[in-house]
Amino acid sequence: MRFSSADFDTPELAIERFRQLTGDLCDVIIYGDAKDFRVSSATLHLSGALLLESQTSALRYDRTAQHVARGIDHFQVVMYLAGGAEFVARDRTFLQRAGDICIIDMARPSLTREMQARDGATHVLSFVLPRLLLTPLAMTDAGPTVRILPRETPYGRMLGDYMLAVRRCAAELTHSESQAVVQSLALLVASALDSRPDAGDTNATLSQDAVRARIKLHIDANLGLGSLGIESLCREFGLSRAGLYRLLAPQSPAGYIQQRRLHRAFAMLISPAFRAWRIIDIALECQFSSDATFIRAFRRQFGLSPGEARKLAEQRVPGAPPGSGQALPAPDAEASRWIAQLTGTVLSGSPA
Structure with a gap:
């Protein structure tokens, strides 16, 4: 049909x-x-x-x-x-x-x-x-x-x-x-x-790189949860606080989580799908307590305000790094490379 x-x-x-x-x-x-x-x-x-x-x-x-x-x-x-x-x-x-x-x-x-x-x-x-x-x-x-x-x-x-x-x-x-x-x-x-590995049973058999990758995937999947933090990660993966800090060094767990939430917020700001969302809505969705806190953290991370990032997205190709004068390929250029790797060909309609 x-x-x-x-x-x-x-x-x-x-x-x-x-x-x-x-x-x-x-x-x-x-x-x-x-x-x-x-x-x-x-x-x-x-x-x-x-x-x-x-x-x-x-x-x-x-x-x-x-x-x-x-x-x-x-x-x-x-x-x-x-x-x-x-x-x-x-x-x-x-x-x-x-x-x-x-x-x-x-x-x-x-x-x-x-x-x-x-x-x-x-x-x-x-x-x-x-x-x-x-x-x-x-x-x-x-x-x-x-x-x-x-x-x-x-x-x-x-x-x-x-x-x-x-x-x-x-x-x-x-x-x-x-x-x-x-x-x-x-x-x-x-x-x-x-395939739901039990952290208490499997962490001992996994390399540190594998455990670190699982932790980062878990963080990315739960960025919208206010409960995501050091204690919840320690419980989820059967780690001590010191063990968690060692795995994510040189960043702290809290610093890494905030960085990922800021990158998620950046992606939402430049996406037409979220054009109708206010900046405060995106800030709360990404677990920032206020728009002021969000704007300060965003500016420290990217060198411009959330409002400026949104305006840039309307003027240039999404995916251009803040403050650069040159537009990079849109995010879907990377995605098309993954699809091409799977298929062995470039799909029609996908960016080359």
């Missing part, structure tokens, strides 16, 4: 029809002017699963308890080929970059805020798998609402590579081949859901 805003006389009619199609799954909020809305999507049935690929304007998807109650009990496996998203679930915020794999439990409420690519759109590949397909394969079905597999990890790269391979061949598969492909994908996803 295919759907395209180009088939409608006006963007408003396309939006209305798109909301009708997605109404059982979530509420859709359009970022920016409705007249700029565009969508092109294709759906393919694969032996009990769905393959979805879409290119759209940046959107916000709000899956509420009312939507969950309608009984669609699936997992969605998502990879952004261009753009990215923030997922909010159970008061936690998860950042997904292009090339990362995100597994979403659709049986729980969540909020998705998309971050568009340089061309103003997002490009998403996803698979929807019934829970009944995963339950016999997973050791437990009580996993998190959202799980991110970073593109840097071997398992994340492997799963992304598999998704793209299925995408290339899906339309040519026989029924029995399609069943085998879906079963293999379900097994890979179930294994990812089960």
Whole structure:
């Protein structure tokens, strides 16, 4: 099945029809002017699963308890080929970059805020798998609402590579081949859901570099939580305060967390998806107690104020370093390199 805003006389009619199609799954909020809305999507049935690929304007998807109650009990496996998203679930915020794999439990409420690519759109590949397909394969079905597999990890790269391979061949598969492909994908996803290392059991067998990488990934996944701090990290990873300080040296844990929150705030300020947010809203979202505290810390880190960063983003290519006179490639240039690494080719529509 295919759907395209180009088939409608006006963007408003396309939006209305798109909301009708997605109404059982979530509420859709359009970022920016409705007249700029565009969508092109294709759906393919694969032996009990769905393959979805879409290119759209940046959107916000709000899956509420009312939507969950309608009984669609699936997992969605998502990879952004261009753009990215923030997922909010159970008061936690998860950042997904292009090339990362995100597994979403659709049986729980969540909020998705998309971050568009340089061309103003997002490009998403996803698979929807019934829970009944995963339950016999997973050791437990009580996993998190959202799980991110970073593109840097071997398992994340492997799963992304598999998704793209299925995408290339899906339309040519026989029924029995399609069943085998879906079963293999379900097994890979179930294994990812089960991969929850217990810090108390595994830290002794991991190198310091591996533990440090896990700590940093955990910090990035929880930047929106006020409870993120030295004590929570020590509990999570079974470390003493001295051990945590040694792993993150020469920075202090608090200094590293603030630096990551400032970088997250910078990304929000230059993203059109957050253009309507006030600076104080971004400051609070990134766990700063006031706009004054945020502005001081931001200026120390980047050499300009949050307001100046936002104005620069409107005048030049996003991603240019503060104070430089030369614009660098947009953030999605880096993302396209990751996708090219996975596919062996540069995707059409992606920056070279």
